[in-house]
Amino acid sequence: MSAQFIWIGIGFLGQALFSARFLVQWLTSEMRRESVIPVAFWYLSLAGGATLLTYAIWRKDPVFIAGQGFGLLVYARNLILIHRKGRTPREDAATDGDKT
Helix, strand or coil: CCHHHHHHHHHHHHHHHHHHHHHHHHHHHHHHCCCCCCHHHHHHHHHHHHHHHHHHHHHCCHHHHHHHHHHHHHHHHHHHHHHHHCCCHHHHHHHHCCCC
16 A cells, blocks of 8 residues: 555545534534534534645645644634533523523
């Protein structure tokens, strides 16, 4: 098995993780009958983005590197905000109706 074959596999793995986040978001929203971004969306974004960034670095693609690198900052920041607040999105959705 060649190194290039392994790297292409890593690239496809990253793309699969990154794409899975949309499926998770869609299914969660359908179950709740409202648009929701579950915490799993951000973890899949982070895992897929990191894997794709690794692949982009191997390809030496500055456009791909910049895009994935910036995205990782956004995904990590969202997870920090979620965990710092100490609440899940479900708890937030349950209390949104209480605001006046």
